Amino acid sequence: MKLVRHPQSPLLYPNPLHQWESVNVFNCAVTEWNGLFHMHYRAQGVDFISHIGYAVSADGLHWNRLEKPVVAPHQGREDYRGVEDPRVTPLEGTFYMCYTAYGENGNFPMIAQSDNLITWTDVGPLEKTENKDHVLFPEKINGRYAILHRRRPHIWIAYSDDLKTWTDHTIIMSPREDNLWDAKSIGANGVPVKTEHGWLLFYHGYGKEHIYRQSVALLDLQNPAKVIHRPKSFFMQPEETWEIRGDVPNVIFSCSNNVVNNQLYFYYAGADRLIGLATAPMKDVIQFARKGK
Numbered sequence: 068m069k070l071v072r073h074p075q076s077p078l079l080y081p082n083p084l085h086q087w088e089s090v091n092v093f094n095c096a097v098t099e100w101n102g103l104f105h106m107h108y109r110a111q112g113v114d115f116i117s118h119i120g121y122a123v124s125a126d127g128l129h130w131n132r133l134e135k136p137v138v139a140p141h142q143g144r145e146d147y148r149g150v151e152d153p154r155v156t157p158l159e160g161t162f163y164m165c166y167t168a169y170g171e172n173g174n175f176p177m178i179a180q181s182d183n184l185i186t187w188t189d190v191g192p193l194e195k196t197e198n199k200d201h202v203l204f205p206e207k208i209n210g211r212y213a214i215l216h217r218r219r220p221h222i223w224i225a226y227s228d229d230l231k232t233w234t235d236h237t238i239i240m241s242p243r244e245d246n247l248w249d250a251k252s253i254g255a256n257g258v259p260v261k262t263e264h265g266w267l268l269f270y271h272g273y274g275k276e277h278i279y280r281q282s283v284a285l286l287d288l289q290n291p292a293k294v295i296h297r298p299k300s301f302f303m304q305p306e307e308t309w310e311i312r313g314d315v316p317n318v319i320f321s322c323s324n325n326v327v328n329n330q331l332y333f334y335y336a337g338a339d340r341l342i343g344l345a346t347a348p349m350k351d352v353i354q355f356a357r358k359g360k
Contacts, residue, residue, distance in 0.1 A: 068347065068355035070281075070303045070333055075128055076343030077309060078334075079108065086112045087136055088120055091314050093336030096155040096257065097127070097323040098162065098184065105184050106130060106334075107137070107153040107164065108342060111314075116140065117149030119166060121185060127325075127332060128344070138166065138179065138187055145170040150177075154322045155184070156203040156258050158212075163190070163230075165214070167199040176201040176216055178230060191231050200254030202322075205261065208291060215239075215259070215268070220252035222270060224292050239292045240284060242272065248301050249282070250274040257324040259286070265295050267356055269324040269333075272301075279318040280304040281335070285356040298359030303345060305337065313338025 083089045088110035095108035104124040109117050118136035138153070140146045146168035154165045164179045164187060176193040178201075193201055193216060201216035211226040214233065222240040225233040244250050249272025256269040266286040273279050280301040287293035305311045305319050321335040331352050333345045 068302050068351050068359060070331070070345035070347045072307065073128070073344040073346060076307075076345070077337065077341035078128060078344055079106075079122065079130055079132075079342035081110070081340075082132075085134060087116075087118045087139075089113060090115070091340050092120070092342055093339045094152045094320055094322050095334055095336070095342050096153045096164070097325055097332070097334050098155045098157060099325065099327070100157070100162075100184065105155075106132075107155055107184075109151050109153065109336075110136065111149075115149075116147075117151045117169065119150055119153050119164075127327065133185075137185055138164070140168075140170075142168060142170070145172065145175075146177075147171070152199065152322055154202040154257055156205055158203060158205055163203050165193075165201045165203060167201075168192075173197050174199050178203075193225070193233055202255050202258055204266070204291070205258050209289070213291060215255040217254040222253055222255055222268075237292050239286070240268075240270070240294060240297065243299075246299055247274045247276075248272060248278070248280045248304075251277075256281070256321040259291070260324060260326060261288070262353055264353060264357055266291055267324075267352065269321065271320060277317065278305060279320055281319055281321060281333075283352065283356045296357055296359075298355060300360055302347075302355065303333070303335075307337065307343075309341050309343075310337035313340030315339040 106122040119138035122130040122132035151167040179187040204213040253272040260267040281303040284297040323334040325332040
């Protein structure tokens with residue numbers, strides 16, 4: 068199973084008129100709400116300090132964006148080097164953004180909340196240690212909030228009653244030394260997708276060649292720490308010139324995997340420079356997650 072690149076890709080380019088997004092736009096989350104597609108994306112200018120911008124679309128292809136970022140560094144030395152890689156989860160009437168703060172002590176995972184997707188207030192950190200690629204499940208699991216995160220090089224799960232204190236940290240997936248493409252490091256992509264067969268966990272990985280590729284695994288609905296099936300193969304890798312050459316070469320990275328009219332809309336960044344879209348029928352994605360080689 069392979070994704071098909073949309074013929075209009077790339078969909079979003081840097082804007083030289085806006086200093087904060089004049090060099091790179093990448094690693095976006097897309098949320099469907101009130102009949103529109105809402106994109107939050109990481110952007111960099113010539114100073115390479117990351118901000119999070121906002122764009123809106125009626126069809127998920129053509130985007131209008133705000134002139135100023137909706138999340139900027141705001142914690143002094145703790146995030147002065149940027150706010151990165153948003154993943155947005157609608158949950159119980161509130162939108163939660165998982166983003167990475169990058170400052171003098173490295174990266175640490177933050178959670179913010181909003182009721183309109185524009186104005187964001189911090190809930191707090193998941194933990195103040197080197198960690199990223201965190202994303203909330205779209206519903207509580209056994210009455211508790213559940214989150215995926217990455218203490219390198221594994222994908223972990225943790226639980227909370229209040230979104231502030233996280234416990235029961237457990238490794239659910241690890242790199243596979245005998246599998247070349249995800250032998251070194253893995254991390255979660257966008258919000259897990261619920262199906263009758265289990266949770267679809269879209270994730271990225273790389274091996275010794277440091278080429279970022281994409282795949283999906285199937286997690287148990289009641290106990291997402293249990294992996295039902297994880298194919299050995301990937302469904303997408305850098306192939307287009309703009310995915311191979313850019314600010315960081317040979318990278319396809321995604322923070323959003325949406326279901327639109329029974330199709331997977333896989334929004335992704337190529338080489339940390341531009342944003343594109345690839346698609347596949349959801350029936351094929353589910354079949355691959357359940358039984359793929």
